[in-house]
Amino acid sequence: MQVFEISDSKQFNSFLISREASVLQSWEWGDFQKRLGRKVWRLLLTTNTGKVLAGATVVKIPLARGKSYFYAPRGPVIANSANVEKVWQLFLDKLSDLQSFEQPIFFRVDPQVVAYPGGFALVNLGFRKIPWEIQPKDTLVLDLRLSEQQLLHGMKPKTRYNIHLAQKKGVTVEQFSEGKWAKIFWQLIKETERRDRFTSHPYTYYFNLLEGLGRSRSAKLFLAYYQKRPLAGAIISYFGNTATYLHGASADRLRNVMAPYLVQWTAMKQAKSAGLKRYDFGGIAPTHSSAVHAWSGLTRFKTGFGGQEISYIGAYDLPYSQFWYGSYQLLRHFNRLLG
Numbered sequence: 001m002q003v004f005e006i007s008d009s010k011q012f013n014s015f016l017i018s019r020e021a022s023v024l025q026s027w028e029w030g031d032f033q034k035r036l037g038r039k040v041w042r043l044l045l046t047t048n049t050g051k052v053l054a055g056a057t058v059v060k061i062p063l064a065r066g067k068s069y070f071y072a073p074r075g076p077v078i079a080n081s082a083n084v085e086k087v088w089q090l091f092l093d094k095l096s097d098l099q100s101f102e103q104p105i106f107f108r109v110d111p112q113v114v115a116y117p118g119g120f121a122l123v124n125l126g127f128r129k130i131p132w133e134i135q136p137k138d139t140l141v142l143d144l145r146l147s148e149q150q151l152l153h154g155m156k157p158k159t160r161y162n163i164h165l166a167q168k169k170g171v172t173v174e175q176f177s178e179g180k181w182a183k184i185f186w187q188l189i190k191e192t193e194r195r196d197r198f199t200s201h202p203y204t205y206y207f208n209l210l211e212g213l214g215r216s217r218s219a220k221l222f223l224a225y226y227q228k229r230p231l232a233g234a235i236i237s238y239f240g241n242t243a244t245y246l247h248g249a250s251a252d253r254l255r256n257v258m259a260p261y262l263v264q265w266t267a268m269k270q271a272k273s274a275g276l277k278r279y280d281f282g283g284i285a286p287t288h289s290s291a292v293h294a295w296s297g298l299t300r301f302k303t304g305f306g307g308q309e310i311s312y313i314g315a316y317d318l319p320y321s322q323f324w325y326g327s328y329q330l331l332r333h334f335n336r337l338l339g
Contacts (some may be wrong), residue, residue, distance in 0.1 A: 001053065001086075003094040004042045011021040015044070015077070016242035017054045018280075022074035022112050024135065026239050027220040030057045037060070041098065042078075045090055048139035048144070052081040056091065060102060064331075066201040067324060069317075070095060072240070074135055076243050084120050092125065092318070110315040119129065127316040136283025137314045142307035144243075144272040144279050145149070151268065159261060159304030166262035173266040176242075179211030183235045185221055188249035195252060198294065205233070205286040211238060219246070222267050224259035236267045243271035245282040245302075255290045264305060281307065 006012050009027040016025055021078055021291040030040040031102070044054045053269050056076035062322040078087050095107060110133075123129065137315040142151070152160055162164050186203045193200045213219035218239060232250040236243050245267070268279050281302040285308060303309075319325035 001047055001090060003043055003045045003090050004056075006042050006157055007177075011052075012042050012044065012055060013239075015042040015079075017072060018240065018241060019077050019079065021055075021077040023213075023218065023237040023239035023242070024057070024073035025057045025077055025244055026218070027057075027073045028213050028216050028239075030059070032209060032212040033057075033059045035212050036205065038110075039102070039202045043091065043094060052079065053088045054078045054091065058095070058098075060104065064069075064107070064329065065275070065330070066281065067104065067105055069133075069328075070102075072107075072109045074110060074112045076109065084116050085124070085127055087126055095160070099320055102205075105319070105321045105328060107313060107318040107320070109133065109318075110137075110145070110312070112312055114310065114311075114312060117179050122313075122316045123183035125318070127318045128167040130315050132315070134315045138286050138307075138309065138313070140281040140307040140309055140313045141285050142279040142281070142305060143266065144268065144277050148269065148272070151272075154306035156304040156306075158231070161217075162258040165267045166224075171224050171226050171231070171257055171259050171262050173222055173224045173262055174273050175270070176223065177210065177217070177219070179207040179214065181221050181223070182207040182210050184223060184230050185235070185247075185249060188230060188233050188251055189247070191252050192249040196297075206237045209235065210300075220267075222263050224263045226254055226257050226259060229254070232263050234260075234263045234267060238271070238274070238276065241275075241277040242280055243267065243276050243278070244280040260301070281305070284305075284309070286311075 013027050027042065033040050041058045043056045044056060045055070047053060054076050056072045059073070061070050061071050076091055079083055111223055120304055123286070146154070153229050182203065186206055189200045189206070208220060210221055214221070219235060219237045222234045222236060223230050230251070231254055233248065234245060235247040237246050245264070248260065271279055284299040317325070
């Protein structure tokens with residue numbers, strides 16, 4: 001077996017799609033990360049006969065004081081037939097070569113798997129489970145192979161009612177795929193940020209996301225209008241058979257016209273008409289926890305549309321430097337205490 005950096009986007013994406021991998025592992029997402037000024041590596045592991053056993057998009061994320069870490073969002077992606085532990089070890093060996101040049105302080109992963117077969121666990125290779133989420137550990141996935149009537153029937157009555165109410169009120173939804181439309185979405189994001197007390201990405205993030213993935217038809221911005229005023233928006237990504245709700249926002253005004261509900265329903269119908277099979281709501285609060293979660297309200301909104309709840313194994317770090325990794329954790333802990 002061998003691990004190498006691949007330059008063939010079609011071969012790379014083809015393997016990922018065959019495993020129903022996340023858009024965060026796609027070639028297009030790697031290009032988006034490059035637009036943000038980050039280094040990216042696309043790695044494939046194959047047998048000597050060329051059979052692909054695993055793939056990963058690895059991004060170098062900058063930290064303070066000139067430090068950095070490697071991150072494989074929702075990866076690596078491993079074939080069913082692979083020896084999981086051996087595959088992981090080969091990837092880590094390859095990354096050790098990159099690590100000697102790039103000097104990251106740790107390698108972070110959050111694979112899109114519920115559990116690895118045979119009882120294998122990442123802690124066996126020196127990884128540490130981290131107690132916070134990078135990508136949501138829990139999500140909600142809707143089967144788009146159902147008819148529109150079946151999808152509506154699977155929703156909670158209040159969600160169905162709100163969709164019909166938005167339509168009756170005259171809310172309309174338009175679709176865009178160019179970065180210039182990110183400004184309207186950004187304005188909605190800032191209202192949502194103030195209302196719900198969270199920290200958004202900078203404007204350039206959403207601009208580059210639409211400019212990059214939008215032009216490659218891997219993402220769209222859905223904006224809901226009422227009397228020519230934008231009230232809600234969502235950025236939806238497309239990869240393989242899956243549409244994923246990446247980001248959403250809504251205005252403080254005219255909330256009674258229920259614009260966000262029509263945005264989601266329009267995005268779901270568009271993905272269905274394009275032949276996609278799954279609609280991933282992009283993350284929900286852990287349903288098994290009794291603690292109040294920051295996403296509780298958003299989760300009530302998402303679960304109203306129906307779907308199957310899925311829980312992945314979460315995020316893990318493999319420290320390369322114990323000193324700097326300990327310093328990073330300590331600084332992060334202080335920052336969380338300060339709010």
